[in-house]
Amino acid sequence: MTAPVTAPAGPGRDVPAVRVLARTGAAEWTRLWTVRATWWFLLAAALVWIGIGALAGLESAGDAAQGDPAWVVASVAAMPAQFLLLVLALTAVTGDHATGGIVPTLQWTPRRTVLFAARTLVPVAVTTTLAVLLALASAGTAWVAARPVLGLPAGEGVEVLATVALVVAAGSALAVGLGFLLRSTAGALIAVVLLMLVLPLFLPQFPYDWTAALAEVLPGSGAAFLLLGEVPGMTQASAVGALLAWAGGALLLGWLRLARDDANR
Amino acid sequence: MIEVRGLTKRYGDVLAVDDLTFDVEPGKVTGFLGPNGAGKSTTMRMVLGLDRPTSGRALVEGRPYAALAEPLRAVGALLDPGAVHPGRTGRSHLRVAARTNGVPQRRVDEVIELAGLGRAARRRIRGYSLGMRQRLGIAAALLGDPRVLLFDEPVNGLDLDGVRWIRALLRRLADEGRTVLVSSHLLSEMQQTADRLVVIGRGRLIADATTEDILRGLGTARVRVRTSRADELAAVLRRHGATVERTGAAELEVGGSSAEEVGELANAARVPLSHLSAVARSLEDAYLALTGSSVEFPGGRTEPAGTATGVTP
Ligand SMILES: Nc1ncnc2c1ncn2[C@@H]1O[C@H](COP(=O)(O)OP(=O)(O)OP(=O)(O)O)[C@@H](O)[C@H]1O
Ligand SMILES: [Mg+2]
Numbered sequence: 001m002t003a004p005v006t007a008p009a010g011p012g013r014d015v016p017a018v019r020v021l022a023r024t025g026a027a028e029w030t031r032l033w034t035v036r037a038t039w040w041f042l043l044a045a046a047l048v049w050i051g052i053g054a055l056a057g058l059e060s061a062g063d064a065a066q067g068d069p070a071w072v073v074a075s076v077a078a079m080p081a082q083f084l085l086l087v088l089a090l091t092a093v094t095g096d097h098a099t100g101g102i103v104p105t106l107q108w109t110p111r112r113t114v115l116f117a118a119r120t121l122v123p124v125a126v127t128t129t130l131a132v133l134l135a136l137a138s139a140g141t142a143w144v145a146a147r148p149v150l151g152l153p154a155g156e157g158v159e160v161l162a163t164v165a166l167v168v169a170a171g172s173a174l175a176v177g178l179g180f181l182l183r184s185t186a187g188a189l190i191a192v193v194l195l196m197l198v199l200p201l202f203l204p205q206f207p208y209d210w211t212a213a214l215a216e217v218l219p220g221s222g223a224a225f226l227l228l229g230e231v232p233g234m235t236q237a238s239a240v241g242a243l244l245a246w247a248g249g250a251l252l253l254g255w256l257r258l259a260r261d262d263a264n265r
Numbered sequence: 266m267i268e269v270r271g272l273t274k275r276y277g278d279v280l281a282v283d284d285l286t287f288d289v290e291p292g293k294v295t296g297f298l299g300p301n302g303a304g305k306s307t308t309m310r311m312v313l314g315l316d317r318p319t320s321g322r323a324l325v326e327g328r329p330y331a332a333l334a335e336p337l338r339a340v341g342a343l344l345d346p347g348a349v350h351p352g353r354t355g356r357s358h359l360r361v362a363a364r365t366n367g368v369p370q371r372r373v374d375e376v377i378e379l380a381g382l383g384r385a386a387r388r389r390i391r392g393y394s395l396g397m398r399q400r401l402g403i404a405a406a407l408l409g410d411p412r413v414l415l416f417d418e419p420v421n422g423l424d425l426d427g428v429r430w431i432r433a434l435l436r437r438l439a440d441e442g443r444t445v446l447v448s449s450h451l452l453s454e455m456q457q458t459a460d461r462l463v464v465i466g467r468g469r470l471i472a473d474a475t476t477e478d479i480l481r482g483l484g485t486a487r488v489r490v491r492t493s494r495a496d497e498l499a500a501v502l503r504r505h506g507a508t509v510e511r512t513g514a515a516e517l518e519v520g521g522s523s524a525e526e527v528g529e530l531a532n533a534a535r536v537p538l539s540h541l542s543a544v545a546r547s548l549e550d551a552y553l554a555l556t557g558s559s560v561e562f563p564g565g566r567t568e569p570a571g572t573a574t575g576v577t578p
Contacts, residue, residue, distance in 0.1 A: 015334040015367070027364035034357040035350060100348030103315060104358075104405065107342060108365040110314045110331040263315035264348070 017114070024109050024118035028092075032122060037091050045084035046134055052077035053138035057145025070150040071160040074139035078131070078164050078227050081138075082171055083196070085131055089123040089172040090188050093179030093254075102264055112259045116180065120251060124172045131168035132161050167223045170243040171196060174219055177250025180258050195246065196220035204232075219246040266291055266444055267312060267413060271321035274307050274468075281307045283468035284321065289446045291412070294439045296459030296476065297448035304468040305448040306344065309415050313342055325413055337366040341406030342415040346398040351391035355382055355401045358390060362405050372408060380404035381430070395422035403434070414438055416447040420454060432458050456480065488519040488527050491540035498536045505530060518544065 032038050056073040096102040109115045139160070143152045174195070178188040200220035203211040215221055216233055222242035225231040231239070267289035274282040282304040289295045299305050310316040312323040314331035322329065325340050333339050349358055359373045377386045380400040385393065393401065399419065406414060416435070420428045435458050439445045449455050455462060455476065462479050464472040472479055492498050495517055499509045507527075508520040519527055524543045531538050 019367075020334055023365055023367055027361045030357065030361050030364055031350075031353075034354070034361070035352040037352065095350060095352075099350045100345060101350040103344055103348040104362070106315055107313055107344075108337055108362050110333065110336055112331075260317070262317060263310065 020109075020111065021114055021117060024114050025122055027109075028118045028122040032092055032126060035095065037095070038088055041084050041088035041091075042130060045081050045088070045130065046137070048084065049074070049077050049081040049134040049138040050141050052081070053141035054145050057142035057150065060142075060146045060149050068150055069156050070139045070143035070146065070152050071156050073142040073150075074135040075160050075164065075227050077138050078135060078167065079224065081134065082131065082168050082223070083193075085127040085168055086171050086175040086192055086196070087189065089127050090175040090179045090192060091185060092123040093119060093176050094183060094185040094188055097179075097183040097264070098185055100264060106263045113255070116255050116258050119180075120173065120176050123176055124169055127172040128165050128169040131164050135161055135164045163226050166240070167226050167243065170219065170247040171223060173247035174243075174250045177247065177252070177254040180254025181250065183257075196223060200224060217242050217245075219243050266326060267415075267446060268324045268327075269308070269312065269321075270323070272308060272311055272318055272323055273320045274304070274311060274316060275319045280468055282311070282318075285465065285468070285470055286321075287463050287470060287473050289444055289463075290461075291444040292439060292442050293460040294435050294445045294447060294458050296455035296462045297446055297465070298450070298452060298455050298459075298462050299448075299465040299471075300450050302467075303450075303465045305450075305465065306417050307468075308465075309342070309344065309417050309446075309448065312415065313340070313344075315344075335366045335409065337362065337368060337409030337411065339409070339411050340413045340415065341409065341411040342417075343399070343402040343406050343419055344415075344417045346395065346402040349390050349398070349401070352389060354389055355386040355393070355397075355404075358401065359386075359405060359408065362408055366409055368409050372410075376404040376407050379407060396424065396427050399423060399427070403431075411443070413444040414446070416445075418448055418450070420449070487544040488522065488524045489516065489540065489542050489544050490519060490527055490531070490538060491516045492531070492536055492538050494536050498531055498534065501530055501534045501536070502527065515539075 053070075053073050056077070057070070060068065096105055105115065106112070109118075136157075139152065139157065143150050171192075175188065175192050178191045179185075182188045182191065195218055197220055200215050200218045203215035203218070206212075212233070216231075216238065219242055221231050221234060222239035225234040225239040226236075226243075269285050269287050269289075272282055272285040273280075285304075285308060297305050297308070307316065308323075311318050312325065312330060314329065325333075330336060330340060353361075356373065356377065359376065360370060362368070363370055363373050377383070380403050382397065382400050382404060385397055386401075390398065390401065399422065403416075403419070406416070416431075419431050419435075423431065435445055435447055439460070447455075447458065459476050462472065462474065462476050463470070464479065489512070490498065491513075493515055495511065495515050499511070499517055502509050502517070502519055502522070505522070505526075507522040510518045510520070512518045522530075524541055528538070528541055531541075
């Protein structure tokens with residue numbers, strides 16, 4: 001071949017693990033933004049979040065009750081909108097398995113724990129940042145649309161944005177972990193919807209204690225408690241605990257599968 | 266240099282690769298030959314750390330592939346050209362690859378030229394023909410200017426120009442002193458490009474020798490003869506240096522002598538013949554016979570394939 005790549009590039013030369021991780025992270029960043037799906041999910045999340053903000057703002061504009069914080073709107077809108085970001089994170093993982101792209105991926109990054117770390121950190125950081133920005137935009141839109149009915153107190157804003165960040169970060173980690181574990185977009189999507197939406201909603205409807213107890217330890221109940229604050233029997237601690245435990249468990253199982261299994265089984 | 270040592274892979278009941286041992290040396294094109302399902306792709310995937318061997322190991326430049334921090338600078342590989350995300354452009358695909366291994370981005374445009382992708386590189390892979398995907402895979406393989414290259418069936422689906430281009434590329438890479446392993450299920454293809462052949466069948470090594478030796482071994486004329494006194498005739502023929510294979514209760518297949526010689530020897534020994542004919546065997550037939558019945562041969566033999574049809578009294 002014509003041009004040598006860089007001067008001292010012995011094939012076996014060692015590169016600090018941190019640099020390998022940074023490179024893999026940069027590659028994951030490029031991977032994420034060079035597929036259209038990412039942009040579509042981002043657009044849809046923005047529409048839902050800001051759209052609900054605008055509608056809620058317009059509705060409260062006619063209300064007499066003065067001074068309610070616009071942040072509540074952003075928090076409530078996060079409940080449906082988070083799913084679009086979760087799917088964004090999920091397809092960042094499963095897309096490669098569905099298309100066979102995992103073969104070149106692992107060829108280029110054969111250290112699987114490095115790939116796992118980069119492929120977890122980048123999508124989770126991206127969705128969390130987007131969630132904070134979109135929640136901010138949603139509250140701002142509601143505030144503008146309702147002027148001068150709603151307030152926008154800074155202290156409460158920080159609290160709501162931190163909560164949204166926590167919920168979306170944990171939810172995305174769960175989605176990423178399930179993506180690594182199940183390797184199929186449909187399968188992981190069904191699991192996420194069951195755990196985050198369907199089961200937390202339906203289990204408490206049955207007249208048994210154990211279904212109610214089970215519902216309380218699901219990540220969706222934790223998210224609902226933190227965002228909406230209307231889940232009987234839950235506390236701040238149990239909600240955060242449920243979210244983090246599920247996220248951590250899914251990531252652990254996902255890492256085990258990626259580290260041990262053949263590339264494209 | 267690629268070293269494969271006792272490599273074995275089992276998928277459930279299927280023994281895809283069975284105790285393979287061979288070396289691939291630099292400066293040569295080594296053909297990796299075997300019929301469909303022989304285990305070529307599986308072997309390559311294990312060399313690249315994609316599949317975990319059931320036992321045994323494979324080293325590239327003396328190290329396991331998965332231990333390389335910058336694998337693209339050591340090893341380039343083309344596996345399934347369809348296994349790429351179709352939503353990306355060819356160029357973004359290569360940019361991601363370059364990022365992962367710290368290869369400068371300007372190299373991306375170089376390999377796009379080198380592989381003849383041209384303006385297609387800016388289109389989404391979804392719309393690529395098989396030949397373009399193949400070229401994209403080759404561009405990725407060349408990205409890090411590696412010393413070792415693996416190509417899994419690179420001429421599949423290519424037109425004549427594409428095939429010629431691949432052949433010239435393989436030759437050039439080997440002449441530059443690189444290690445080149447290229448798989449195929451077509452002997453005729455390998456005949457044109459490979460200096461050495463590693464032949465496998467049903468996961469086992471059948472032959473590992475120069476292409477010339479293997480072709481010579483496969484090409485020898487054979488004679489079919491039937492007689493009720495097959496054992497007696499076999500002994501006579503063997504005494505005269507022929508190789509004899511028992512193909513039926515009263516049938517022998519003889520290598521290393523002509524039909525006339527067999528007839529004369531039988532006559533001299535007063536063995537009556539009921540049938541005598543030369544067996545026409547094309548190279549492909551011979552190769553199919555060789556790999557088709559490979560499971561009967563002990564693994565790990567490194568003789569030219571011609572001797573694989575030894576005496577079976
Ligand atoms: N992931 C898998 N799960 C189960 N069996 C597999 C898997 N991959 C390969 N096999 C089996 O292993 C054997 C070898 O397959 P492999 O793809 O390595 O053959 P090959 O020599 O590349 O064939 P071809 O010329 O068709 O590409 C086959 O019997 C195949 O069915
Ligand atoms: Mg194959």
